[in-house]
Amino acid sequence: xxxxxxxxxxxxxxxxxxxxxxxxxxxxxxxxxxxxxxxxxxxxxxxxxxxxxxxxxxxxxxxxxxxxxxxxxxxxxxxxxxxxxxxxxxxxxxxxxxxxxxxxxxxxxxxxxxxxxxxxxxxxxxxxxxxxxxxxxxxxxxxxxxxxxxxxxxxxxxxxxxxxxxxxxxxxxxxxxxxxxxxxxxxxxxxxxxxxxxxxxxxxxxxxxxxxxxxxxxxxxxxxxxxxxxxxxxxxxxxxxxxxxxxxxxxxxxxxxxxxxxxxxxxxxxxxxxxxxxxxxxxxxxxxxxxxxxxxxxxxxxxxxxxxxxxxxxxxxxxxxxxxxxxxxxxxxxxxxxxxxxxxxxxxxxxxxxxxxxxxxxxxxxxxxxxxxxxxxxxxxxxxxxxxxxxxxxxxxxxxxx
Amino acid sequence: xxxxxxxxxxxxxxxxxxxxxxxxxxxxxxxxxxxxxxxxxxxxxxxxxxxxxxxxxxxxxxxxxxxxxxxxxxxxxxxxxxxxxxxxxxxxxxxxxxxxxxxxxxxxxxxxxxxxxxxxxxxxxxxxxxxxxxxxxxxxxxxxxxxxxxxxxxxxxxxxxxxxxx
Numbered sequence: 178x179x180x181x182x183x184x185x186x187x188x189x190x191x192x193x194x195x196x197x198x199x200x201x202x203x204x205x206x207x208x209x210x211x212x213x214x215x216x217x218x219x220x221x222x223x224x225x226x227x228x229x230x231x232x233x234x235x236x237x238x239x240x241x242x243x244x245x246x247x248x249x250x251x252x253x254x255x256x257x258x259x260x261x262x263x264x265x266x267x268x269x270x271x272x273x274x275x276x277x278x279x280x281x282x283x284x285x286x287x288x289x290x291x292x293x294x295x296x297x298x299x300x301x302x303x304x305x306x307x308x309x310x311x312x313x314x315x316x317x318x319x320x321x322x323x324x325x326x327x328x329x330x331x332x333x334x335x336x337x338x339x340x341x342x343x344x345x346x347x348x349x350x351x352x353x354x355x356x357x358x359x360x361x362x363x364x365x366x367x368x369x370x371x372x373x374x375x376x377x378x379x380x381x382x383x384x385x386x387x388x389x390x391x392x393x394x395x396x397x398x399x400x401x402x403x404x405x406x407x408x409x410x411x412x413x414x415x416x417x418x419x420x421x422x423x424x425x426x427x428x429x430x431x432x433x434x435x436x437x438x439x440x441x442x443x444x445x446x447x448x449x450x451x452x453x454x455x456x457x458x459x460x461x462x463x464x465x466x467x468x469x470x471x472x473x474x475x476x477x478x479x480x481x482x483x484x485x486x487x488x489x490x491x492x493x494x495x496x497x498x499x500x501x502x503x504x505x506x507x508x509x510x511x512x513x514x515x516x517x518x519x520x521x522x523x524x525x526x527x528x529x530x531x532x533x534x535x536x537x538x539x540x541x542x543x544x545x546x547x548x549x550x551x552x553x554x555x556x557x558x559x560x561x562x563x564x565x566x567x568x569x570x571x572x573x574x575x576x577x578x579x
Numbered sequence: 580x581x582x583x584x585x586x587x588x589x590x591x592x593x594x595x596x597x598x599x600x601x602x603x604x605x606x607x608x609x610x611x612x613x614x615x616x617x618x619x620x621x622x623x624x625x626x627x628x629x630x631x632x633x634x635x636x637x638x639x640x641x642x643x644x645x646x647x648x649x650x651x652x653x654x655x656x657x658x659x660x661x662x663x664x665x666x667x668x669x670x671x672x673x674x675x676x677x678x679x680x681x682x683x684x685x686x687x688x689x690x691x692x693x694x695x696x697x698x699x700x701x702x703x704x705x706x707x708x709x710x711x712x713x714x715x716x717x718x719x720x721x722x723x724x725x726x727x728x729x730x731x732x733x734x735x736x737x738x739x740x741x742x743x744x745x
Contacts, residue, residue, distance in 0.1 A: 181729055181735075182734050182735040182738055183703065183731065185680065185686060185735060185738065186688075186699065186703045187703045187704070188679060188680075189681050189685065190608060190700060190703055190704035191683040191704065194681065195604055195607045195608055196603075196604055196607075197599070197600075197603035197604060197607050197613045197616050197617065199603075199617060203603065203617060203620070203621065204592065204595055204596065204599065204621075204624070206621045206625075207595065207621050207624045207625050207628065208628075210621060210622060210625030211624075211625040211628040261732070292745075303649050358713075399641075427585055455617055483618060483621075555741060
C-alpha cells in the first residue's frame with residue numbers, strides 16, 4: 178500500500194489517544210496564574226513609573242519659577258500607576274526595588290556591535306562567553322557558540338553529536354557530552370576546531386557535565402566520572418539520576434534523585450574525598466529542583482511550581498560544618514527564570530525582565546527588557562561585563578545594583 | 580493593566596470551558612505530553628484572562644493558541660539540552676512503539692521546531708486554511724506555507740528513514 182506523509186500525519190493526528198482528560202477542574206490553576214501575572218505586571222508598571230516620574234521631577238525642578246509656592250502639580254499629584262503598592266500577598270522579595278530604577282543600565286561602547294546571539298544556557302570562561310545553540314533541526318541539532326565579549330561577534334562550530342547533553346570548558350578545551358553515547362566531544366577553545374573525542378570507560382553519558390580543575394566531571398551510567406585529557410579517570414558516587422552538575426570551590430554540586438523520580442535533591446560532593454552533603458531539597462517532589470548556580474556565599478536554586486517558580490538563596494560553606502541556611506525571601510517568576518552571578522550580585526531574569534538581588538532574597542533593582550530577549554544573563558569576563566540575551570549581547574554596568 | 584470585571588470573567592470562563600478540550604488536545608499534539616499540554620493551556624489561558632478586555636472582541640482563541648506556541652518555543656529553547664525535571668514516560672513499551680505508526684509519526688513530529696509543529700497540527704488535524712493559521716500564529720501567510728513545506732519535508736524524510744512510507 179502506498180501512503181504519503183500527509184495522509185499518515187492526518188490519520189495519526191486524528192487518533193483519539195491524543196485527547197487529554199484531567200482529574201480535577203483544568204481551569205482551577207488558571208485563576209491563580211492570572212493573579213500572579215497581574216502582580217508581576219503591576220510591579221513592572223510601578224518600576225517604570227518611577228523612572229518616568231524621576232525624569233519629570235527633574236524637568237519640573239528646572240522649569241519651576243523660584244517663587245512657586247507649591248511646586249509643580251505633577252510631583253505632588255503622581256499618577257495612580259506610580260504609587261502601585263505590591264499586594265499584601267506578594268512576598269517581600271517581589272516588592273518594589275529599594276534602589277531607583279535606572280534607564281542607563283546598558284552602556285553601549287563604540288566598538289561593541291549589538292549583535293544577534295542565540296546562546297542557550299551560556300557561561301563565562303576567561304574572556305569569552307560559551308554556550309550551545311539549538312539549530313534549525315530542533316532539539317537534536319546543536320552548535321557550540323562562542324561570543325567575543327570585546328566586539329560582540331559570535332563564532333560557531335558545528336557539533337557532530339546527534340544530541341548534545343551539556344557543555345563545559347576546561348584544560349583549554351570545550352567539552353560537549355554526546356547524550357546517550359560514551360563519547361565526549363572536544364573543541365579547541367581558541368578556534369573551536371574539533372579535537373578527537375574522549376571515550377568514557379564507565380558507560381553512556383546522560384548529559385550533565387562540569388569543569389573540575391583541568392578535568393571534567395560527567396554523569397554516566399556508572400555514576401559520575403572525572404575525565405582528563407590524559408586518560409586518567411576517577412569515579413564519584415552519585416544518586417540514581419543526575420540532572421545537573423555544577424562546578425564549585427572544592428567540589429561539585431550534584432542535582433539529582435532516584436531513578437524515575439524528579440531531581441529532588443542537591444548534594445555537595447567533595448571531589449577529593451568523594452563524600453557528599455545534602456544541601457537543598459525540592460519544595461515539590463513531583464517537580465524537583467531546577468537550575469543551581471553557586472555564588473560567593475552559597476548558591477541560588479530554582480524551585481519550580483508548575484509554570485511558575487522561584488529562586489531562593491542558600492548560604493552554605495562547604496569547608497565548614499555549618500548546615501545550609503535558606504534566605505528568608507525568594508524571587509518569584511515564571512518557570513523560565515534564570516540566574517547568573519556577576520560582580521558579587523545575582524542577576525535573575527524572567528523573559529522581559531532583569532533583576533538584581535541580594536543574598537537575602539530581596540530585589541535591589543530591575544529593568545524591563547524587550548519581550549523577545551528571552552532569558553538574560555550578566556557575566557563578568559576578563560574583558561568586561563556583558564549582558565547576554567537570546568537576541569543580543571552588549572556591555573553592561575553592574576553598578577546599577579548598588 | 581485593568582482588571583477584568585465580573586461579567587468579563589464569566590464570559591472568559593464560558594469561553595475557556597467550551598474550548599479547553601480542543602486546546603488541551605492541541606497542546607498535547609504540540610508537546611507530545613499530556614501533562615505539559617495541561618500546563619501550557621493553563622498558562623496561555625491565564626495570560627488571556629489578564630488581557631481579556633483587549634482580546635475578547637477579536638479572536639480570543641487565536642490569542643490563546645499564539646500564547647501556547649510562544650510558550651512551547653521558549654520552553655524548547657530553554658530546556659532543549661538540559662534534563663527535564665520529570666521523565667516523560669512512554670505510553671507503551673518501547674519494543675511495541677518502534678512498530679507503531681502513531682509512535683513513529685509523533686516522534687518525527689517531536690523533532691520539528693514548535694512553530695513548524697503548530698502549523699502542521701493546525702493544517703492536518705484542524706484543517707485550518709493558511710489564512711486562519713497565519714492569523715492564529717501571528718505570522719505571514721507565506722511563512723505558513725514555508726513552515727508547512729519544511730515541516731512536511733522533514734517528516735517525510737524521517738518517515739522514509741523509518742521505512743514507514745512505501
